[in-house]
Structures are given as C-alpha cells and as structure tokens.
Amino acid sequence: LLAMDAPTSLDSGDYLYLGHDAGTIAAWGNTNAPNNPYVERVDRTWRVDKINDIGGIRLGFDTTALPAKPAGFDAYYLLIDNDNDGDFTDVADGEFTFVRLNERFGPLARVSGVDFIDGALFTIAMAQNVAVNDGDFDDPDTWLIEVPLDGDEVVIGTGSDVTLTEDTELSEITINGGNLNLMGFTLTITEGTINLIGGNVIPSNGTIEYASTSGTVCVQPLTYHHLLVSGSGTKELCGDIVVNGDLQINGDPTLDANGHNIELLGNWNSAVSASFAPQADQVTFSGTAAQTISKTGGGTEAFNNLIINKTTNDVTINEGNVQVNNTLTLTSGDVILGANNLVVNSNSTSAIQGGGATSYINNEGTGYLQHGVTLTNTYAIPVGGATEYAPLTFTLNSATLSSASIRMTQTDSPHPARDNATIYLTRYWSITPVGISGSIDYDLTLQYPESDVVGDENSFRMAKYTGGSWTESEGTEILDTGNNTVTWNGITSFSDYTLLGNGTVLPVVWEQFRAVADGEAVHLFWTTSEEVNNDYFTVERSLDGQTWEALTDLPGRGFSQASVAYDWVDNSPAPLTSYYRIRQTDFDGEIGYSPIRTVTMGTLALNIAAYPNPVPESGQFQVAVQGGTPESEVRVQVIDLTGRQVAYTTGETNSRGQWKHELQLPSSAPTGAYLLLIELDGQVHREKLMLR
Template identity: 30%
Template sequence: MRKIYILCLFSFLFQPILLAQINIATGDSIFENFNSMGTSPTATLPANWRIDKQNSVFTTGDFASALQNTQYSSGNNMGNIPNNGIFNFGAGPAGSATDRAIGFLSTSNATKSGNVYVQVKNNGTVNIHQMDVHYNVEKYRNGSNNKDYRIQLHFSYDGINWTDAGAAFETKFIKNGNNTGFNPAPGITKPATGTLSVNIPAGNLFYLCWNYSILGSGGTNNGQALGIDDVKINKIKSNTTTLAWHYRSINTGFWKNKNNWETSETGLSNWVAASVMPSDSALTITVKNGHTITVDSSATGSDVNIELGAVMNNQGSKLEIRGNLRVNGTVNGSQGDRLVFRGNGNQKISGNGTLSLSILTINKNQGSVTLERPVIVDNLLELKGKIFTSAINLLTLGPNSTVITDNSFQSYIDGPLSKIGGTNFTYPVGKDGIINPISISDLTESSEFRAEYFPDDAHSLYSSTQREASLDTINRCEYWMLDRITGTASARVTLGYSDECGPVDPTFLAISKWDGTEWTNQGNGTYTGDTISGTVTSLNLISQFSPFAMASVGSSSMPVSLLEFTAVEKNKQIELKWITASEVNNDYFIIEKSSDGLNFEFSEQVKGAGNSFSEKTYNSIDKTPFNPYTYYRLTQVDYDGSRESFPIIVVKTSAEKNLSGRAYYGREGIVVKINSAEPATIDVLDMAGNKAFKTTISGSGEEQTVTVPSTYFHPGLYLIYVTNGIEGFIEKVLVNK
C-alpha cells in the first residue's frame, strides 16, 4: 500500500464525535486510509463510512441501511478460509499490521456483491461541479471462479439511487484458477484516478459507493478478495458562473420552447426565465399543476415530475429519461411514442396519476428500473436491462404488445409480468442474475396471464414428495408461477432448462404442475436443445394454472450415477473414494461400515453436489477399520429423504491381496480378467442400474478371463462390479459397437 502522508492536515475531518458528516467545500481535500480502525475483525469504520453485502451481483444498497463494522480480518496468506463477507484487511499479518483496508470476499449465497460508502456535505457557499478522486484497489486473495472481478465507483445525491462513475473508475482483476493468498499482502495494488462531474448545491449531501462484484453471470463462489484503501478527494472545483439545475413549467406549450420554463440553481428560490430548454443536465424537470407540456420530437431529461393537475403529451416522440419519472398528473401517449430509460444508475417510475405508454425502452448497461406504480405498455417493450416489479406495482403488456430483448443475462423482469391477449408469448422473467423464460402457446381465447420466475427450491411450499407416480423427481433448483388472471383460455406451457440445475436428458424431462395437493405430469410434447440447455413444452393444453417446475420421468438415470467406489488400505487406514458421473437432487452421502457385511454402523456423512452433470470425486478416510475385513456401504440421500444404496465393497486390512483384476471392451465383447483366491461374482450394469449380465467364477488364485458377448449390450457406458465376499472393485467400460 502506498502511503500518502497528508493525513495530519485533514485529520479533523474524520473525528466522529465532532462532526455529523465529512465536510467539503471548494478547494478542500479529504483523505482516508482506514488505519484508525485497528486490527479487530469487527472494527468500526471511520465516521460517515458505511459498508454492506448484497445477495445479488451488481447490486448497490443505500447508505442509511448499511453497516458501520466489518465482520472478519485477514492479511498475509489468506488462501482458503471458511468466512466470506466484509473484511478488515491488513498489509501483513491480520492481527498486527497497522496498514489497513476494507473490502470483501464473495460466496455463492450471502455475499454476491458488496459496497463501501462515504457521505460528505458541501458546507461551502457555492455549488460544487467537479472533484478529482483517487483510491487504491488491493487484492488479498486469488479466486478460482472462472469469471473476472471488479470494483466500480458510483455516486449519488440521496444515498439510494446511484450513477455509474464510468470506465475510469472501474478496476478489473482477471480470473486466476486458484484460491491462493499472498505473503506479503496485498499481492496486487491498482490505483484509480479520475474526475467526477457532479452537481452538489451548497449545503447538500453527496455520496460515493465502491461496488465489488463478479463480472458476468454464474456462481460467485471461490471469489477474489479485494479491498479499498487510500481514498483521496482533492481539487474540488466550482464553476464561476451560476448554472441552472432545476426546471419548472410556467406556461402550456412545447417542451423545446425555453419560454415555457424557468430555472433555479437550488430548486427552492431565485427562479428566473430559462435561457435554454431542459435537458439531462438539469437535476429536476417539473410540469406544474394546470400546465400542459407537449413533447413532439426527441427530448432528454433527468428526474421528471408531472404534478397533480399537470399534463404531458407525447406525440409520436421519444423522451429519454436519465433519472426518475414521477407521474401524479397525466401522461398521454400516442401510437409510436417512446419512453426511454437510459441512466447508468438505478431508476424508478412512481406516482399515482395516469400513465399511457406506447413503447417502453429500457437501455441500461448498469443499474435497473424499479416500478413503484403499475405500468401498462400498449405496443412494444424493448428490454436491455432489468425491471423490478411486484404484485402491486405490476408491468402489464397489452393485447397488441410484443417484447424485444438483447438476450443477455442482465435483461429480464425481476418480479411478476402480465400479458393480455390470445397469441403465443414468451415471458422474459428472471431473478438474482438468472434469466429463465416461460412461454404460453396455442391459446384457445384471449386472456390475461401473469408469470414470475423463482431460482429457488419450491419444496417448502409445494412438497416434491407429493407427486404422481409417473414423475420420478421434481427439479428443486427453480420453479415458475403462471396464473390466469382473466378469461378462460387453455394453453400449452414451455419451460427452459439448463445443466446448471442438474444433469439433463430432454427426452426424459416433463412439465409438472402443482394442482393444490401434488405435482402432476403435463408431459413432454416437444423439446428443443440438448443436454446443456433447451426448452420443453407440455404435451396437451393446460386449463388450470399454478406453480410449474421441470420434472424427470421414465427412470432415465439413477439420482446418482456412480462410476467408481473403491477402498484402499494405506498406513493402517482405509482410503475411500467414489466418483459420480451425474447427480440429481442429491443432498448427501452416508458411509456405513461393517465387520461381517450384515450389520452396519454409521461412519461418515458427506455433502453431495445437489445437481451436477460433470464428474465429481469424493474422498473419505476410515482411521479405525475392522480386522481383518471391513465392509463399506455407500448410500445416496435425496433432498426429499428418498435414498439409494450401492453395492457393498470390502477391503482386507492385511497386506495380503485376495482379489485383483481389470475390464475392457474388446472385439468379442466386455473382457474381465480376474485373479481371486475365493469364488467371485461379476455383475454388469448399465447406467440406469439395470443388470445386463451376471456370472460367477471359482477361486483359483490365478488369473482367469471372462468374456461377456457383445450381444448383451447396446452402445453406452457400463459398470462392472466384482466381489469375492472379501474384497471388491468397480470398473467402467464404454461399449461403442
């Protein structure tokens, strides 16, 4: 960490018992290096600094609700640690280093992003329009996550709605492939420097926020640990000329006619005739009670407020809003008019008035749009960004409306979305950085349907154990709510799937619907895609609507497809190893052991992968095996409590080897070579657990060869289980005839 030895000049700015906020004015500089926090894991941040963690990526919070303490401390050799969240970092040993920083380490659930905030106040007599900002971003641990990480600066005038400070204030760290720490720490320091164009009236508060997040979609586990240090704001400047930052209407007329507006620098007093029409450089634009403003061509605004009794007419025009829209009066739309939200920060639509929209365009690279009122779109929703909705503040698309999205992981409706009409429609719904649409087709009449996506386990609400006999499992990774609000239409339902929610063979997937008491099978009429991702459509028209989820049918595979389960003696201990090819709703494994192969006792419980479509390797060590033989039984347990046990294996704790062998696919079939002192049994199973062949051999103590003819097999992967009652082994063989 590079030291900036000017703290003594400004230390009065950071005494929490003296000031209610950090004060700045034209010409001031402020500096913070966090060293005053000390080394405690739960250190108190300097006055007017706050910190929080979020359970969604790219998410900023609000200053007032944030925390004033860290949760953990770390420094040299951070590496793999059990903690994640908010850290007090030290440049050296965590418990003694005097050079500190604050930051985050992400996880797959509780900490998907984090924020460091500071509140300052312009205590001068003139507005501040520019400030130079410098800080260091420090890296305390690599991350094996396959995505890059970054810290991005944002700013705000209320501590709630944030604006991206731009590329100059984005600090990126590329992916690493490991979770190693550094000695000495931090391992990498990247400075960030730039100039912010701001508008802080005299006496007003201002906020900065450093957002820590993964770059891209996917899981956030095994993240990089990043911190903020040596924050310096200096050369704060004010324009010498008075700028008008607030507009309000004084007449009825056109938006682009400056004579219909007056301006004020504070928005409270000293209103004067406007010299130019309003644009996005204004802080607020208000249409006053009794006035009608018409937008007849492209116009741009920041925060736009339509007062009760005021009217704004869009006449086939494009109004681009960089801030918030509040409508307590009336906004009249016409065919082809376009309302665009394009700010980099979070934006919102609110108010209790009448809002008529022909085209709603969300064009955002950062932030989101939140509905704080119902919104109806008549013709087109263009979606490049995220919209937050709720059952009360609902987004509804009219009978003639369509949706165009950029198909990115950041463009979706987070919350319920309603569609009126009788045509096929795909709902671009998602949540928490995950998008997974639901579609309706072949509607029998015009009706209103409402859809919402949940990337959660529905089991606590709709038990996955209550299902029709034809359904093997209910996907516990995600579900959808699809409700018919008006009308009586029946429709086919299409759901999306991906291997992120577990192994998939689309031929064995089906749509399932909760009917109030159990999950019912709605069939698989058609599917698109492959084992990675795709869609499945219900077989028949559905007339009753409720929660929907993907399900598996036909016993296409065991909940866990086991490739290998072995036990090897080493240093008087038994090393157990098992490998799975895939797992579906697998909660955990149980290992049991026995001295006789009949009476088993609990040995260990090992957490499963849940849902996986790639090979997973598990290991366990038994430090107290029985003598001379120990039998091991591996059992897999689903989330719903159902379980499956695999063939028992046995190991002898002496050095004597009673069974050895190997298997491979040859010209005549599967060839098994065995050397066993005892009679042995050979079982050949396919990946669905069906027994394709079984035979026994006598125990001779010499190598014997067993050939299983190829007529017993279809192409695919087979498991060969060999045991002589004392020892055993499993081999996998690929048949590709």
C-alpha cells in the first residue's frame, strides 16, 4: 500500500518509522474528517516516529489497493494532523494540513519533500477543493485546501463570492450556494459542466467555454456574456439560455438545442466543421447592436424557428447560408442577405410570420431568399432593399412540383434592358423556380416604393424580361396606385419583373453597351435583343458629356428579334477621359440613344468588362481588364445560382495593366443568371452574367 524513499538529509543514526492503527482502508467516509461533505478519508491513521532530522521524504500510495473514488472526487491528499491529537475535524488555522499527492508513478499516487514532525498523525483523504471564504480565485485564503490547479474540479460553497483574476481552466465546477464572478475572463470547462445547485455565475463580460472532447455535456441554463462551445462530442442545452454577447461554436462539436431556446444579443459564429442541431426550439436575435450570422468557411447553418426581434439595427448573414426548417418570425429589424442565401424550407403560408416596413428580408444583392411553395397557396413574401420595403405576393396555380420552391432577389435600380422608357420603376425583382416544371401558371403581385416611381405611375404595366425581350401584362394587370401594387395573373414562365409605362416597344432593345480602352484605341461593343424599323447607328464621342461629335455610322438590321452584336474601334481617342454613346435612327427619322460610357486613356482608371452580356447560346464571352496593376494576377470564376463553379481561369495583366481572355461556359449550362467574380489587385469585382 505505502512506499517511501528519497530522504533529503539522511545521516548515520537518523531514522523514520511509520506505523498505523487497526482502521480499515476498505471504504471512504466522513468520520473524523474536516469540512464534511467535501472531504472523505479512509478509517486508518498512520503515526510518524523519527530520530534526528532526515529532511523531506517521498511518500506514495498504491491506488489499486484503495477503494474506488467517490463520485465528484478526483484528487488524493495526505491529511496531516499538526497538533498530533488525532482530531482531524478541528478547522482552526494550522490544526491540519492538506498535501496533494501530485505525482503519478505507475499505480502510485505520491508526493515529494514531505517533512513530518516527530509524532505526526496522518491519513489518506480525497477532497473536493471548496471555496470557503470570499476572495479572488488565486488567493489561497479563499480555498479550503489550496488554489486550484488547471484541470481541477472545484466547489464554491455557501456564502462564498469568488472572483476570477485570469483565464481559468477546470475539469468541472459545482456552485453550491456561492457566486462566481468572471470579471471579463474566460472560464473553460474541459470535461464536465457547471453544476448549479445554488448561487450563480455572474458573467461580467466574461466567457464560458464548454470544451469537452467526448460524450454529452450539459450547457447550463444561465445568462452568459460570451458562450464558446469547442472540442468535440455533444453539448446539450439543459434549459433556455440568454447570451448577451457572442455565441461561438469552434472545432467539431455539436450544439444540441434539445428543445430549448436561445436568446442572443451578439453574433452567431459557427465553424464549418461544427454543427448546430435544432429541434423544437427557437433562436431569437434581439437587443440594439447590429448582429451577424456566420458559418465560417462556408456551408449552411440550420435553425428550427428563427426570430428577429431587435430594438434597433439589423441581422446580417455574414458568411455561409442560413436555413429555417419551420418558421421565420420578423418582429423588428431586417435580415440582410448580401452575397449569402436564406432558405425557408417549409411550404406553409405561415412559414414567414410578421414582416413589414420595419422588419423584412433585404434580398438586394447576389444572395437569394428561397421559399418552399405548393399549389394554390398564396405566399406573402416580406422583402425589400437597403432602405425601402418592396414585398411580393405569389400564388402558384398549376405546375408539376418536386420539392418546389422559388428563389427571389431584387435590385434597387432600373432594369438594364428597360430601353428608353420615360415611365418606369427604379427597381426590379428576379424569381427563379426550383423543382417547378410542366404547365406553369401563377399570379404575382408587386408592391413598389413611391420613391422608385419615374413618370406617371397611372400608366404602369408589369413587364417581364425573358430571353432578351419584354412581355407586358397588356392591360390585364390590376394597378392600385393608392397602395402601390400591381398584380398580373396567369404568368407562365419565370424571369425578371419591373413596372414600365411606355417605351417597351422601341425600335431598339439595348442588351449592353461597353466602351473599353484597348492599348492606344477604344473598343466599343453593343448588343441589341430586338430591332424594329431600325435604319442605322451613329457612334458619338464627347469630351465633357455635353457636346457630342459623330464618329461613324453603322447600318442596323431593320427588323430583328434575335441578339445582334456590333463593335467599332476608335483608333484616335482623345487623351484622358472621353464619353461615348450610340445614336439610333429609324427609317422614319426618329432617334434614340444608348446609355453613356466613359473611358480614360493615359493614366487608366480601372475598367473591367465582360462582353457580350447576355452571353449568346454558344456560351462564349470575353473578359477584359484595363487600368490594373501591371503584371498582377487575375482570377475569374463563373458561379451558378446554387454556388457551383461552372467556369474558371487565371491570367496576368501586361506591363500596362491590361488583360483579355475568352471564356467558354459548358454546353450543359442552363440559360439564366450567373455570378461573375473577377479577383484583381486584392479585390473581388462582381457582375451579373446572363446566358441566353
């Protein structure tokens, strides 16, 4: 059972003897032990007799000969009676000493340098290190035994207020009637949990980290400042929690809501290797600060019920995508998508609850809102832009469905193909079907902000842009200028939607117009999707954007409903900045103009162009860069609406900062919208790309 060696000062005639009484070592108990119930000892007592001074010794005990550890106890101690009266219950200062057996040698738990007095009595004990006084965590006077070591289990007893003075790591902590104040530091629990029997944890801007690496650990129902879940295994909510700061999931653990709720006032950040297991729970974003949801490294974070209920500011999906399996409730504050997606899985008409001018989904950008749909249900979709509420209502009357949904974005600017209409809306919506095919028929209502109206809104019709041409509601629309809504019933395909009052049937429908500096020249490209009675084009140039000179005439196609591409090179451009436009002339002498494009020669402004755009059916298009850093890397990606890369290339600008390359989309690429990403000089330039 017992081994001793390594005396520090053993001379001739020096002796140390150990003997013990008839007490048993078969069980742990509280008889004749201090601070019941935090100390348990074996019944046996040892006595020390010594002749002369042999210094300290190393004393060890074979733990395999001792009883199993009591539940909640982990550390072995020598309990030394300093006054040699055999009373181990006397808690007066100095009456007994705890000495941790802090070394392990095979089955031995041992300690070095123990210097017994002659006649000393000791026993073997197991103890929970308990705070018995108010004080700092690193103050020995706070604790029954000693300042806890990293990885210890500790207890904060009744009436003890303990304050952290540095980041602290414990295997487990029990708060039994006392209080622990984090004071801005991090408390890491490496194996168990926080057992809250009474008392409280005072967060005080600190962080609690549950860091176990296996099994299932209880996340206590507390008010946290920052909550960090790390390690691996499962961290399971044992009740509702409130997190006043940030909630972070690192490593590869699973945070299991276990049917409980989370209220979060800070940011949600989850690693791509970690997971959140939503069940019949709700996560509420609240408070006054701007908040973000991030799935670091990409991927999707799924919630069961997501509630946005903020006093001020909004919630932004900062990285990765968000999925809501049951309901999204919009009470106050917006959800900003940016370049990320929000998927509402349910096809229930109540899957999105609430919503309005003070709380909606900002889907102005490349990120889309996706909502499950089914036949004959009417879905009110609370969407808008950065400053304006612009919702839509959708009813699918007929179609063939397979896990059906619609994806929606909107753009707070006039549709680029709106021609020269003088009555129009400075906003358009885009809807893409998922799992919807066959004989399609649906109704759509758009609500527009008054500030987006240009011209007389009483002339508005809903117009949809598909395949390079416009289709109008042609008087079948239901226009309500009092409530700023337009309804079009019986639509049979999906595309972009806006409101136009005139100008949709013009001699020329402009698809694109680009002006690109190309060495010592300027290359002009333009594409039309429709020409009616078109005689010719005139290329015009201006030095101030006011006074124009004609450079050349090019014949038009007269009548065409196909995409037609034109180009012309100005080999004698003006130095520095020039303005270009295309004047179009009908056979009857009527004229119209393209948008104006600006080109800077000499010290080039950065100019990035993809042309033609829309891309023709062949899938071939070019990307040109002017004004970049000389001999710098250019990376180009084409991403489809699911986030999949369909084309990729790299290159390097020449000594004048120029680069041009032709890309080919795969023949299997479906028509529709794509995202073009051009990385240059440490920045990513984004552009919407359309494939016919």
